Amino acid sequence: MSSHENKLTIDxxxxxxxxSPRTIRFYIQKGLVDRPVGQRKAAHYTREHVRQLLEIExxxxxxxxxxxxxxxxxxxxxxxxxxxxxxxQRPGEIxxxxxxxxxxxxxxxxxxxxxxLDTDQLRHLAGQITALVSSMKPxx
Numbered sequence: 635m636s637s638h639e640n641k642l643t644i645d646x647x648x649x650x651x652x653x654s655p656r657t658i659r660f661y662i663q664k665g666l667v668d669r670p671v672g673q674r675k676a677a678h679y680t681r682e683h684v685r686q687l688l689e690i691e692x693x694x695x696x697x698x699x700x701x702x703x704x705x706x707x708x709x710x711x712x713x714x715x716x717x718x719x720x721x722x723q724r725p726g727e728i729x730x731x732x733x734x735x736x737x738x739x740x741x742x743x744x745x746x747x748x749x750x751l752d753t754d755q756l757r758h759l760a761g762q763i764t765a766l767v768s769s770m771k772p773x774x
Contacts, residue, residue: 640680640681641671641678641679641680642678642679642680642681642683642684643678643679644658644659644670644679646679647679647683647684647687650684651684651687651688651691652691653687653690653691658683658687661686661687661690664700664704665704666686666690666700666703666704666707667683667686667687667690668682668683668686670683686707689703689707690703690707693706730745730746731743731744731745732744732745732746732756734756734760736760736763736764736767737764737767737768740763740764740767742759742760742763744756
């Protein structure tokens with residue numbers, strides 16, 4: 635690879651990562667991504683910048699906060715076990731949700747495949763939520 639191939643503009647990096655130039659600058663300002671190499675108009679980005687941005691996007695899609703991502707990327711925090719993270723949804727993905735009416739103005743929406751509770755556990759959960767809301771209502 636020639637040195638020219640490793641010099642990317644912010645627009646090229648944006649195209650490779652689907653991260654807007656504005657967001658790239660924000661990540662640099664927050665210390666999540668290294669500053670570009672070089673000064674002013676000669677400044678450029680490298681494959682390492684692309685790698686950093688893809689890593690950030692991976693953790694964001696898994697629901698990890700930017701503060702925690704910073705810790706993961708600096709080694710201050712251990713990366714969470716991928717199995718413990720919520721599964722990211724993708725555009726066009728079809729998922730079935732259960733919708734349980736509990737009381738006027740109160741519904742419970744849940745994804746049984748993610749929650750992994752059986753019917754009795756769901757009934758117990760709904761009962762507990764209903765009881766909690768009832769205990770918070772002012773007595774008439």
